[in-house]
Amino acid sequence: MAEPTLGRSAQKRRAILSTAQSLFLSNGYQGTSVDQIAAGAEVSKQTVYKHFGDKHELLVAIVTETLSDTVTPFLDRISALADTTDVDGDLAMLARDYINAVLQEPVVQLRRLVIGEANRVPELAQVYYEQAQGRSLSAFTEAFARLHDRGLLVINEPALAAEHFAFLVIGRCVDQALFLGAGSVRSDADLDALAEQGLAVFLSAYRPGT
Known part of the structure; x- marks a missing residue:
């Protein structure tokens, strides 16, 4: 059975999580900025903060x-x-x-x-x-x-x-x-x-x- 199609908001959240995890693992937590995460996920910095209050909350998620x-x-x-x-x-x-x-x-x-x-x-x-x-x-x-x-x-x-x-x-x-x-x-x-x-x-x- 095919997976349900994600809405735009859910797609952005998944993209942010995936990008952040990849950057954290390659550059470290301190070596990764929210700007880099936003650019890699192709979203705005505000969108990152909308889904996750800060970088720490993103890492915990x-x-x-x-x-x-x-x-x-x-x-x-x-x-x-x-x-x-x-x-x-x-x-x-x-x-x-x-x-x-x-x-x-x-x-x-x-x-x-x-x-x-x-x-x-x-x-x-x-x-x-x-x-x-x-x-x-x-x-x-x-x-x-x-x-x-x-x-x-x-x-x-x-x-x-x-x-x-x-x-x-x-x-x-x-x-x-x-x-x-x-x-x-x-x-x-x-x-x-x-x-x-x-x-x-x-x-x-x-x-x-x-």
Whole structure:
């Protein structure tokens, strides 16, 4: 089914967001002016301010909407894990998809941008953490608690288990990507193998009878 046609105002807003994100990622937040954003989006400076009160509000909107598009669908996958009948298989698939999701180049670039601006725009870092890591860890916590109740895993501290799963699967790769870029990590590492190795350690700690 074709996407609904956007009105002129919505089209301008999307153009501003897209242009601003591209400029922020290439030039940095401080190195990008509203004049540049307006020129790239082919709108007036007043139009930028009409949709977004200032450059800071624009950056927050980019982070919020990007994370909504990338994180929300994944949260549904995590929630579905609570009802699985194949813990090993579904966790393996989820681990592989998780590591590939966080190593998308736009996601890594956005994370770099947020970290770089954390001192100047601390509330942005708070928004990013709550919308990305915070929501993901909460979803894993709820799913693991349910799997414990069903006797499929032995997890007395679901929140801690959620942290263990996340960092065993993605921790090293995320750190490398922040310094070296997602492309470098993807070309040098077998991501599926890393996900499976991290999951193996997780299951050795939380599988019943181990």
